[in-house]
Amino acid sequence: METKISPRYTDMITRSLKRRHRKETCLRFFGLTSILFGLAFLVILLGNIANNGLSALLQTYVELEVTVPDSALLDAEGKVSEEVAFDTNWDGLVKKGLRAKFPDASGMRERRALDQLVSANAGFDFKTRILHNPELLNQPLTVWFKTSDEVDQYVKGNMNVSVDESQRRLSDQQLAWIDELAASGLLERRFNTSFFTQADSREPESAGILGAAMGSAMAILVMLVLTLPLAVMSAIYLEYFAKPGRVTDFIEVNINNLAAVPSIVFGLLGLAVFLNFFQMPRSAPLVGGMVLSLMTLPTIIIASRAAIRAVPSSIRDAALGLGASNMQAALDHVLPMAMPGVLTGTIIGVAQALGESAPLLMIGMVAFIVDVPTTVTDPATVMPVQIFIWSNSAERAFYEKASLAILFLVLFLIVMNLTAVLLRRHFERHH
Amino acid sequence: MRPRSLLRYYGQNAVIWTFIPAFFFLIVCAFLSSILLEQYFLGLIAEAYPDADTANRDLLFAQMENVALGVLSTEDGVLQSLATDYAEFGNTIQRARGWLVILLSLSLAGFAYLKAMPQFRARESVEKVLGGLFLSSATIAILITVAIVASLLLEALRFFDVYPLWDFLTGLHWSPNIAVHADQVGFSGSFGMIPVLGGTLLITLIAMAVSVPVGLLSAIYMSEFAHPKLRNFFKPTLEILAGIPTVVYGFFAALTAAPFFRSIGLSLGLDVSSESALAAGAVMGVMIIPFISSLSDDVIRAVPRSLRDAALGLGATRSEMVIKVLLPAAFPGLVGAFLLAISRAIGETMIVVMAVGTAANLTFNPLESVTTVTVQIVGLLTGDTVFDSPKTLSAFALGIMLFVMTLGLNVAALTLSRRIAEKYE
Known part of the structure; x- marks a missing residue:
């Protein structure tokens, strides 16, 4: 015996179906439009900058x-x-x-x-x-x-x-x-060779990015030297040795919150503590690197923890079972396997630091500097801040220079991020 | 007798004893000796120049330091002789410190050497030190937070000594520049933060109006509708937007978007400021799109498969499933994502520094120029500033407001996302 649906209902359903499908198309359309909007902006942004900058x-x-x-x-x-x-x-x-x-x-x-x-x-x-x-x-x-x-x-x-x-x-x-x-x-x-071999200048035709690039490299180096060991040690501690409890919870909450603190606040911290209290030199890549390391520390800790957690627990269990101590299992067996993930997180942190300018403005890395820095305490500026300085200048030629510098910076960052993505994919496949 | 630990641990133990205490000793010594030296010579300066007040003495001290370094030359015989003494003292202390460190390091190395006997449990000893090192590096996160709060609060409190907190929080007028001349005419700058806060909120609102619909719809499309191949192309490409430095967005906002909005406004007969909130807000919105879309994507994926399948199984279309099941289920998480995005927009600096003015207008017209908290902080603290003036100190008061606002938003977001995680576990 079969149930009969009254034709009134089937009719209603058929009619409403059209409306429902229209809604479906609508949502799809808006979703696709949103994505295309983002992509279009990316193309316009990069195209516009390339168009203005390549002539430099x-x-x-x-x-x-x-x-x-x-x-x-x-x-x-x-x-x-x-x-x-x-x-x-x-x-x-x-x-x-x-x-x-x-x-x-x-x-x-x-x-x-x-x-x-x-x-x-x-x-x-x-x-x-x-x-x-x-x-x-x-x-x-x-x-x-x-x-x-x-x-x-x-x-x-x-x-x-x-x-x-x-x-x-x-x-x-x-x-x-x-x-x-x-x-x-x-x-x-x-x-224009001098664009690659000289530092900033009052004359746009002599202004180059070498000084800023060196400043960036030094600041990043300082940041890496300070951050990487600290981040890896904290990550090992939190994943392996921390006993669940209030202290551990508090550390975790702190790390998560620090990751979301506006970068300029780290600049204020650097100004108040490093410059005013410890009397460190203004505009120095050393201080810049220290501020950047405070800023990227949470990012790299979080990434390193994820990498350590992704190592199968069988590795640790096997090491412990064969008589290794907790520390030996962590340092000799788990950490080497987690290293690629740590590296990926580090690349992302470096990319973030390389594009950062706001906290560096606070510690005086925004000065006009004609010399290429040779040590980490020389006054210097960094790439994004150099772009900021040039874009504030009146001459049209500086606008062109800023665009070209952006092009190099963005290309470099995209390559770094892509490397991180590819590395991650590569190692995910291996696990 | 066989050694109790692997041989390398005896070596590591020796390295730890040789370098780590000496390293900390060096840092403490350097810090203490510079303080002592400064105090001692400030005393001498006070004796030599009885008329000088504290600020003058600090100035003289700085001059003396520069003379001692050979950067500055002076006619003043007293200062010159002080500087010579200072350089000599500094050298002696430095040499003494060096010898002390070497002595300490060598004697501890000898101690470790003597300790390296087969019955000594070197591994336990090394691991204990390493464990302590790991713990202390984990607590650095707490230390940073404490340092942020302490330094901001300390400077802000100095500001509230000269300017009442209540006036700062409720004042409708922000014009810190008058305070520059305070030395001559008496302090008269006005630091009411309402217009600055208003500008920040206006720009955040515009940014959210752009990024929330676009980001959310992209996330829905990518997780529910897009072909996996398309998704694999769209997702990393959109993430490029997140990797572009904010200074580039600022450059674009100030030099391309703002003139563009202005010319559109002119053709419509509207007067759009060349530093309009609209241009900065819109570009900031685009910057936040990937942030919102990837956070929303995470939240949407956290909704259990069974809910989706149940809705689809009952005959719902995909869009009905998304709107009536997925979004309500993901709602708290989505709100958390939006709160994080708001906190991001409030703290964003470069776009507004480059595209927005410094004049604090209390307005909600997006076509006019406003200013934001971050713009003011940068404006107050870059360039040559006297550190103790209320003008520079007010930047720290704004900084602590910024910190409190973003902290509140982050905590709220974290609580919400934790709630949704618990709900579906």
Whole structure:
């Protein structure tokens, strides 16, 4: 015997089914849209930055003819002397070369406008070069000099020249000169090596990321040296030796909370304790690394604990069964197997620290520093803070530099994170 | 007689005795001797310059230190001779300290050597020390928390000495810059935190309005609808967003998003500030999306399979299952995830520092410029600041507010997620 459903109900169900399926499509659609929104933002963000930053790989140079007299470099006895070189007006030599191209430029104002076309550091760079190659003295040289950042931006098409002359950084006269130089093939875009070999500078065309990259590397090194042993020891303690109870609970609550404390609070701690109480040097990668290690310690502890917990308990039991002590089982058998997981957690912690800037602003790593740091107590800055400094500058050229620095930083971080993901997958398969 | 422990433990025991006590002795000595030296020379300075007050004496001391280091030269004969003494004293103490450490280390090494007899249980001894080391490194987490609370509280209390707590908590006016000139005209800066807090909440609200729907829907789609292959592509790609440094988001917010919102506003006839809360909040929202989606994903996965299967078995569509079964079951956990995200947004610094102004307007109009707690902390503490002025101290008062707020949110979130875990275990 079969139950009959009244046609009224089946009809209702059929009708409602359509509505229910529409709702289903709706939810699917919104879900997919959300994901695509996130992906679209990622593409726009990276695309926008790449679009603005890649041009900073090239720098405009101008070719000038210069002759360096003996007296610029040699002392009375005919020897190369740094002191004589120091007194020589190298900027003047470069400017002389430029004026030779435009003999019509007359009067103080016009000449100064012409001088502004080459980089303010061109003379200094030239001096360094001649000092290393004294055989170039006393002969006509054709040298490629860096142009100023304004010329560079104009040549790259980043300057809006349709606005009134007073609204832009280059005058009509200067534009005419640049066009003339370009027409006679004296302007050339070359690879911007100094971006990778120098530290910050007031002149965008000489500013580089080496100083910040070194600062970052030192800070991360200090952080690793401090954090890794501490994190591994705490993780072993919490997983193997801690007796369940109030103290252990309290430690765990503390670690979990520290992981969620805003990074800037660690900066305040560093300022109050390391700088003001212990009188450590401001802006030093040493202090920066210490602050970063406070910040990443909970992350790495949590990751290390997970890694230790993931080691099958049979390993420990076997070790204990064969007569190993608790400590031997932990250090000689479990820890080596947990090491890949610890490593993955460490990479994630390093990536987090490498991108962090807020706490470092608090301890003065935001200063303008022209020298590449050589020790951990030298004043320095780090990559993200360098990006912050450049993006606060008015010149369009610094905007370009900041974008390129971001590109390198983000690529590096993505590679690190991918390595962590791949490592984790690799070892998960092995277990 | 056979030794009671493996031979390497005797060696490890010797290493521990040789280096660890000497290391701690060195740290304590360095700390104590620098304090003693400073106190002694501050006394000498007080004798040599009877008119100087405490601040002046500190200044003279700093000058003397620099003269002794050779960074600074001085015309002042008294200071010069003090500096010479200081350098000499410092050198003597350093040398003495070095010899003491070496002596201690060697004598303890000798002690360990004598102890290394077959009947000595070296392993137990080494393991005891290691265990102590492990325990003390685990307690560092507690130490850090204590240090945070203590340092923030100490500085904040100094601030509340000159500025009443109640006015700080309820004042409607924030303009710390007046206080810079306090030395001349008497302290008149105004530190009412309500507008700063209001700005923080406004930006957090905008960020949550962007990230909660997008993050939650992505998580639902990925865990319930997406093909596993698609999921394996989407998930890591979305996580790239989480790995991008916040300074990059700030850069984008300040230099791309803000002008973009401004030009849209202009075309609609609206006056959008170039440092609008909207731009910073929206970009911050995008930053938090992966955070919310991965936390929600965890929560949704924690809901037992049986609930899903029961709903689907009764003929519910997938979307009905999600809305009527999954989400209600996961609700407390989801709220916990959102609280964590809010705490993240409140503490986020770089985006707002770069994209938002420092003027504290008490407004809830997202098109206007506001300021946040973190922006103020950075603004008050970067650049050349006199450390003891109320202006810089107020940053620590804001810092402790930030710490308390985020701590409260974290504890609440933890309690909620623990509750859901217990419910389904």
